[in-house]
Amino acid sequence: MSDPFKRPFEPAPPAPAPGGIAARARGAQRAAYLEGLNPEQREAVETLDGPVLVLAGAGTGKTRVLTTRIAHILSLGRARASEILAVTFTNKAAREMKHRIGAMVGEAVEGMPWLGTFHSIGAKILRRHAELVNLKPDFTILDVDDQIRLLKQLIAAADIDEKRWPGRLLATQIDGWKNRGLTPDQVPAGEGAVFGNGRGRDLYAAYQARLKTLNAADFGDLLLETIRLFREHPAVLAQYQARFKYILVDEYQDTNVAQYLWLRLLAQRPSAATSTSPRRGEVDAPSASGEGGPASPSQTLSPPHPTSALRANVDLSPRGRGEAVPAAMPNPPHAPPKNICCVGDDDQSIYGWRGAEVDNILRFDHDFPGAKVIRLERNYRSTAHILGAASHLIAHNEGRLGKTLRSEGEAGEKVVVSSSWDSEEEARAIGEEIEQLQRRGHRLDEIAILVRASFQMREIEDRFVTLGLPYRVIGGPRFYERAEIRDAMAYLRLVNQPADDLAFERIVNVPKRGLGDAALQSLHDLARARGVPLLEAARAMSTSEAVKPKPRAALRDLVAAFDRWRAQRDTLPHTELAEIVLDESGYTEMWQKDRSADAAGRLENLKELVRSMEDFENLQGFLEHVSLVMDTDRGEDLDAVSIMTLHAAKGLEFDTVFLPGWEEGLLPHQRSLDENGRAGLEEERRLAHVGITRARKNARISFVSNRRIHGSWSSSLPSRFLDELPEQHVEVLEAKGGFAGYGNAYGSRFDTTAAFGSSYTTPGWRRAQKNRGGFEEDPHEYSQVEPEEPTGRMRDIGSRRPPAGGGNGTFKTSTARSTPGFAAPSANGTPARRAPVTIEGELVARSTGAPSAFATGDRVFHQKFGYGRVRAVDGNKLTIQFDKAGEKKVVDSFLNKA
DNA sequence: TTTCCCCTGGTTTTT
DNA sequence: CCAGGGGAAA
Secondary structure, three states: OOOHHHOOOOOOOOOOOOOOHHHHHHHHHOHHHHOOOOHHHHHHHHOOOOOEEEEEOOOOOHHHHHHHHHHHHHHOOOOOHHHEEEEEOOHHHHHHHHHHHHHHHOOHHHHOOOEEEHHHHHHHHHHHOHHHHOOOOOOEEOOHHHHHHHHHHHHHHOOOOOOOOOHHHHHHHHHHHHHOOOOHHHOOHHHHOOOOOOOHHHHHHHHHHHHHHOOEEOHHHHHHHHHHHHHHOHHHHHHHHHHOOEEEEOOHHHOEHHHHHHHHHHOOOHHHHOOOOOOHHHHHOOOOOOOOOOOOHHHHOOOOOOOOOOOOOOOOOOOOOHHHOOOOOOOOOOOOOOEEEEEEOHHHOOOHHHOEOHHHHHOHHHHOOOOEEEEEOEEOOOOHHHHHHHHHHHOOOOOOOOOOOEEOOOOOOOEEEEEEEEHHHHHHHHHHHHHHHHHOOOOHHHEEEEEOOOHHHHHHHHHHHHHOOOEEEOOOOOHHHOHHHHHHHHHHHHHHOOOOHHHHHHHOOOOOOOOOHHHHHHHHHHHHHHOOOHHHHHHHHOOOOOOOHHHHHHHHHHHHHHHHHHHHHOOOOHHHHHHHHHHHOOHHHHHHHOOOOOHHHHHHHHHHHHHHHOOOOOHHHHHHHHHHOOOOOOOOOOOOEEEEEHHHHOOOOEEEEEEOOOEOEOOOEHHHHHHHHHHHHHHHHHHHHHHHHOEEEEEEEEEEEEEEEOOEEEEOOEOHHHHOOOHHHEEEOOOOOOOOOOOOOOOOOOHHHHOOOOOOOOOHHHHHHOOOOOOOOOHHHHHHHOOOOOOOOOOOHHHHOOHHHOOOOOOOOOHHHHOOOOOOOOOOOOOOOOOOEEEOOEEEEOOOOOOOOOOOOOEEEEOOOEEEEEEEEEOOEEEEEEOOOEEEEEEHHHEEEO
16 A cells, blocks of 8 residues: 555545544655645644634645545545535636645545535535526526616616616615525615615515526525525535535635625535524524514624634724624534634635635634634745835734744845836836746746736837737636627527526627617517517418517528427537527627727637537536636746736745835725725735735735826825835835925835935824825926936937827726737847837837838738728837727737738 | 717736 | 716617
8 A cells, every 4th residue: 555545535445433543554655745745734734533624825725725624524535526525716726726635535535425616515505406596497597787787677677766776786785685595584684775775675576486487596595595405405505515514615804794604504514404493503694584574673783703822912893794793603502513614714704805804714712612723824935024024014903813934945035116107107117027037037927917906008008019018907897708608508508598588688689680679679578478488479470470570580491490409409418509599699790890909818618618618428418517606717837927906816826926016096996995994904915915925935026106097197105005115015116206205205214215305204104194195297397307216228209298198008908808819929038128118109210120010001910909001100019090099100010910 | 879088996817 | 187987869
């Protein structure tokens, strides 16, 4: 038994008693995977009994602990793979865990059927018992568009002004209620009355009823309905309680109330719950009982949570949602909680705004009495300077459990703080610096730019396009969220399931068939009158004399097409069927005719969709996958700089990280401050902390003095977080712009800037208190004062023109930007070209001499700007008159001949 | 029914 | 400033 892990998971030997001889004997031999763990990690892996909370700071080996723990459980024979419940938030995390466990234990990862996201596991359970919650096992999982369309109909039906009360808002509201585990009858009356003149709660109830009719569930239902299932059917619950011997939860700080309740139900011992009635302990949940009875009105406010011994500081619990937060873990003393292990980091809780309750993690030892808390504080990622800066910053938060990250590495370089006049200059500075790094051999895919808000990306992208610097935007509209993909999916759904009315509504008139609102309305009426799906109603109407000839023909063709496709469903391979559907429906043609910039990209996406179907056995399997897994990792192995939001960066790491836009109002985001006060501020601080801790070697923070907000310019103040960085770990670069009082205004604690005679000498946060919004001014006024850049490489007078002057930066962004189709830019690994010298926006010189393959007058296509014609050629720099985006100067590697 | 223009609002985003 | 949605004209 030299390598016991080559053995498949199942069948596992019967679970021996803890500490049994066999286990110990095996354990002694199998300690290989435990090697290389530090003592805390090892403790986290080996403490198998009872509740465990692992507080894992950034870069401390969280995933490793989780995966090793699973391997450990399996190898000790404590449980079979199918008896372990392991939940993550994202599919990506689930995939990664599967992968790593597989690497550690052998091939048989498929033997972990209960490793997945909360939602996918919820769906799995729900399908098994669908009848018990008034669904059929093949229920549809709604996407957001469907949801909103449905809500709009309900709002209209209730005769509520849809303008004042948009469907989207109600969707958000309902989502919020579901996140908090509230069924319609549990929504506090006051809150339920906010929407639509007191009708919010009724609409929610109507929506739920409608979902049942449609045999559909939305994302929230995957959790909430499972909870309801468990509450109303204790025998079912008991079955799962008995099955899951070990529960592991990743990113516990991100769990919302519904997820918490879900876990809590599963984490109870099965014994008591096998009885037919809900347990006493359940009473403290938001619902009075599991029997669907209304929550007692007196429950709208619960007492403040008992202070947790775990918690170092006072709770901030901000959002006034106390009523939704359940009280303690209900396990009576005789039934200790099961073996649940939650891993998380309260300092990385950045999703409060979408329902995550930091409180869940802060309260863990109270919820799970006798919990063992293990802190992982040894960071293997970042240098001491970076960690020092991050730790000191986050220490300003009060609502935290408290950890101190220690670096296991060298001191490295200090965190660099710099400033720019405006965001255009900031983008330029970043671009320049990256070129420099590139010249020194720094890989581009080890560089990331992390922004607070996505609008910040635009100028950076713009700059990179000009420089020919390859980049990729992470996040943004995901593949399956693109309109063309959803349309295609709707066609396929309807082929698969002719009763899918929401899919029908989506595509009746896409492409345009002359079937507008009027036609749809009469279809609805007929469908309702006869109690048939819309497609059937369409069939009836297509032969009815009452319908005008034109729409009648359109309906006839549509119905015939679906009949045809459905007949082909069982005879043709599903990929082929998909192609046929897309072509015969005229959908492909619609985009082919479309001359807009992103049409080509959309067609490409459709091809990609069909290609991705190959991985599935049949249409059914594919559709199930897509509704749950909304991301495709179309990993591009291009060496490119990553640009993303701070939120999207969680869990990632890079050698060098740029953090632009650290200004009051943007990094502590104004809205966060306004809406959530101190708790909001603390979440913003965690965001800043997440940003810094993404860096392994270099972190470069910057802020600007002037920012354009909604079109008009206003001066901005440096972020208060800058003042919270410890001096000894930070190097402040002198502002290049040199406008005393602005770029250098910040940093009362940094000598470097004092010489500039800042008028702001109070700490940044206090500065921010007074007179926010600043005053407006024209940066142009100062342009003459601008000294030459220290590098002397570039004199960019052009950028000093008032940015409002238009011309530059007025292009239309398209969704294609997340897949910039770089024609393998030559920048790859080659010595970076110098930045072009520009005067008044004119390109006068350029350092690459390579002649361009394009000539004046050529028709070209650009991924971002669309089609255009070459106006002028200057080496590899071309001036293009784009059809839509206007005149631009672009590097030729970004162009294709059209 | 479609198209065009006006109006509004404009962090973050998974499932 | 600028994108997306909704209402009014063609």
